[in-house]
Amino acid sequence: MKISNRRSRRAAVAVALGSVLALTATACGDDGSGAGGDKGEEGSGKGKIVFWDNNGGVRTDIWKEVIADFEKANPDIKVEYVGIPSTDYQSKVDTAIQGGGLPDVGGVGAAMLAGFAAQNALEPLDDRLAKSSLNGKLNEDMVTSLKAAGGGDDKLYSIPTSANNGVLYYRTDLFKKAGLDEPTTWDKFYAAAEKLTDAKNNEFGYTIRGGAGSIAQALDAMYGQSQIASFWDASGEKTTVNDPKNVAALEKYAALYKKVTPAADLNNDFTKMVAQWDSGTIGMLNHNLGSYQDHVKALGTEKFRGIPQPVGSAGKRVQVSNPVDGIGLFKSSKNKEAAWKFIEFALSHDENSKFNESAGQVPANNDAAKDAWISKAEPTKLAAAALTDGSTTIVQLPYYLPDWNTISKADNEPNFQKVLNGDMSAKEFLDTVAGQLNEAQAEWKSRNG
Numbered sequence: 001m002k003i004s005n006r007r008s009r010r011a012a013v014a015v016a017l018g019s020v021l022a023l024t025a026t027a028c029g030d031d032g033s034g035a036g037g038d039k040g041e042e043g044s045g046k047g048k049i050v051f052w053d054n055n056g057g058v059r060t061d062i063w064k065e066v067i068a069d070f071e072k073a074n075p076d077i078k079v080e081y082v083g084i085p086s087t088d089y090q091s092k093v094d095t096a097i098q099g100g101g102l103p104d105v106g107g108v109g110a111a112m113l114a115g116f117a118a119q120n121a122l123e124p125l126d127d128r129l130a131k132s133s134l135n136g137k138l139n140e141d142m143v144t145s146l147k148a149a150g151g152g153d154d155k156l157y158s159i160p161t162s163a164n165n166g167v168l169y170y171r172t173d174l175f176k177k178a179g180l181d182e183p184t185t186w187d188k189f190y191a192a193a194e195k196l197t198d199a200k201n202n203e204f205g206y207t208i209r210g211g212a213g214s215i216a217q218a219l220d221a222m223y224g225q226s227q228i229a230s231f232w233d234a235s236g237e238k239t240t241v242n243d244p245k246n247v248a249a250l251e252k253y254a255a256l257y258k259k260v261t262p263a264a265d266l267n268n269d270f271t272k273m274v275a276q277w278d279s280g281t282i283g284m285l286n287h288n289l290g291s292y293q294d295h296v297k298a299l300g301t302e303k304f305r306g307i308p309q310p311v312g313s314a315g316k317r318v319q320v321s322n323p324v325d326g327i328g329l330f331k332s333s334k335n336k337e338a339a340w341k342f343i344e345f346a347l348s349h350d351e352n353s354k355f356n357e358s359a360g361q362v363p364a365n366n367d368a369a370k371d372a373w374i375s376k377a378e379p380t381k382l383a384a385a386a387l388t389d390g391s392t393t394i395v396q397l398p399y400y401l402p403d404w405n406t407i408s409k410a411d412n413e414p415n416f417q418k419v420l421n422g423d424m425s426a427k428e429f430l431d432t433v434a435g436q437l438n439e440a441q442a443e444w445k446s447r448n449g
Contacts, residue, residue, distance in 0.1 A: 034332035035100045040123075043335030046076040049342060052093070054107025054325075056083025058271065058290070062358040070345045077338045087212040087269055090115070090405055097121045104339040108158040108328030110149035110399040111408075116328070117150050118402040122157040123329040128340055129156065134347050134365075139163070142364050145324045149399035152448035158326035159343055161352065162361035165383035166220050166319050167306040169277070169285045169295060183284060186225050186310045190252075196283035197260040205260040205283040207276055208253075212269040214416050215408045215433075217286055218250060219320045219397070220309065225249035227312045229393045231320075232441070239437045242430035250419070250426040257420040266417055288322060292360035292379050306379030308386040317392040323399060325361075403440045411436065 034040070053063050060083045067079045082103065084092050090112050096102045097119050108116060116122050129135055142160035150157050170183055170192075178196055183189040193205030209217045219241075226245035233240060240246065257265060268276065270287060277285040278298035286309075295304055311317045327343050329336060345351060353368035360377055362384060363369045374380055386392045398404050412433050418424035 034102060034334075035097055038332035040331050040333045040336055042337050043333070045335070045337035045341065047335060047338065048078045048080060049105060049333070049335050049338050050080045050082060050103035051342065052089075052103040052106035053081065053083045054089040054109065054112075055086045057085055059083075059359065062355055066346055066351050066355060069351060070342055073345065074338075074341060077341065079342060090409075093121070094119075102330045102332050104333035104335055105327060105329055105342055107325065109325040110146055110158075110323035111397075111405050113146065113149045113158055113326075113328075114151040114400050114402045115405055117153075117155075117157050121330060121332070123331045123333070123336065124155040124157060125159060125329060125343075126156045128329075129159065132340075132344055134159070134344060137349075137366055138347065139362075139364050139366060139369065142324045142326075145321075146326055149323070151400055151402060152444065158328040159347055160324050160326045160364040161347065162325045162356050162359060162364060164288045164290060164322040164325065164361050165387065166217075166286065166288055166309050166322060167292075167379050167383065168309055169287065169291075169304055169306045169379075171281075171283055171299075171304050173303045174281065174283050182305070182307065184307065184310060186312060189284070189310050192283060193256060193260040202262075203281045204262055206256055207268070207273050207282050207285050208257055208261045208265045208420070209270065209273055209286070210257070210266040210268055210417055210420050211272065212409070212413065214413055216320070216397075218253065218416060219408075220286065221253045222246045222249040223318050223320055223395045224309050225252070225312065227314070227316060227318050229318060229395060231395050231397060237438065237441060237445075239434050239441070241437060242427070242434040247427045247430055250430060254419050254426060266420055289360045289362070289380055289383060292377060293358065301378075306382070308382055308392065311391075317386065318395060319392060320395045321397050321399075323397075324364075326364075398437070398441065401437075401440045401444055403436070407433065407436045407440065 051067070053059055064081060067081055070079060071077065089107070093106070093116060097116070102121065108122065138160060142163055143156065146158050146160055147154055147156050168183060174196055175182070175192065180192050180195060181188055183192050196205035197203060223246065226243065226249045228240050228243055228245060231239060262276065264276065265273070270291070273285065274287060274291045274294055276282065278295060292306055309317060309319045327346060329339050329343065333339050346355070347365055349365050349367040352363045352365035353371045356363040356368065357373045360380055362380060415424055415429050415432060419426055419429045
């Protein structure tokens with residue numbers, strides 16, 4: 001199916017849903033801001049603003065702490081917090097862009113950024129940052145990453161809060177009992193997954209992500225094994241996603257399902273997968289730095305470790321880029337001055353440090369990144385080292401494509417479940433994804449020269 005047709009269908013659905021949302025918002029007295037493209041207003045810098053959290057539930061408590069600190073420091077501004085699960089966030093924003101009810105400010109990570117920017121929903125923040133106390137205080141790589149993800153106009157539409165990284169968590173107690181080495185290579189990973197599995201006793205070597213967010217994890221496993229170092233071929237027009245080496249890697253990875261993993265993994269998103277690992281006897285889990293504190297609460301620090309992704313046979317680590325997270329200012333806000341004050345406060349040294357210590361991620365504020373807690377959070381410390389010591393090659397995912405998030409999630413997650421169930425081949429799945437990506441890349445290049 002052509003991407004243009006898919007986009008038209010999606011837009012039509014969004015308009016219809018947007019009308020429903022707008023009516024509902026009016027009935028409930030929702031005073032959120034307008035739809036995408038609305039110019040908004042600077043406002044008085046006082047009063048109420050609405051903040052949408054793009055990882056509601058998981059980050060609710062820490063955001064409420066940041067908000068309480070902000071309101072104490074700014075008693076003439078009140079922040080209405082709305083927590084939205086990460087799996088629902090894009091559709092919620094897309095619907096509000098079409099039908100109204102956007103917040104003043106909200107989480108806008110790299111994976112969703114281009115899509116929102118293409119709909120003219122976000123305020124460019126370059127000038128505000130240049131005049132801000134944050135100028136020169138933020139990690140330049142994260143700022144550059146979000147600029148690149150904006151869709152090609154070299155504008156900054158989101159202020160970075162955090163960087164994440166893929167982590168292989170493993171149960172040190174179970175590995176020790178089984179006499180296994182640390183799973184630092186892909187060969188050791190597969191061997192451990194098999195040895196730690198005793199399905200009759202509900203013991204499994206690995207938990208695979210089959211629900212929401214599954215494709216990003218699968219891409220990490222694919223490129224890690226294939227050692228292909230670029231998402232596009234030399235021409236920059238064809239993706240390497242369906243390279244034969246990646247096809248073979250996905251075949252091997254998907255074959256783990258139900259052989260060394262629980263059957264429930266087919267529908268597990270990260271929250272269910274993490275909860276299952278924390279409460280059971282599963283040897284390994286691929287996630288990211290964000291779940292570290294959950295594991296500490298459930299297992300303590302003695303029963304598990306979180307290490308960088310395994311290396312290939314040549315000792316080289318290849319992994320796909322994790323999207324930088326950030327906060328965006330919606331263009332339709334009627335109180336942009338107050339919304340910017342909130343962003344500025346949330347990215348200050350103390351608040352950004354507090355937020356990322358809770359999230360287990362790498363702070364965007366350079367001063368926060370020097371705080372003592374980072375050296376005590378082992379996965380964060382190891383991840384930072386892996387990204388800077390030359391041992392890791394990062395395959396940059398095309399977050400700049402407006403359709404990237406839809407292609408890598410809604411359009412193809414059901415097909416990945418078919419691969420796990422054996423109803424679709426890895427090659428057919430990857431050829432489908434590649435066809436959509438190549439067309440999206442061609443369209444993007446035609447618009448951006």
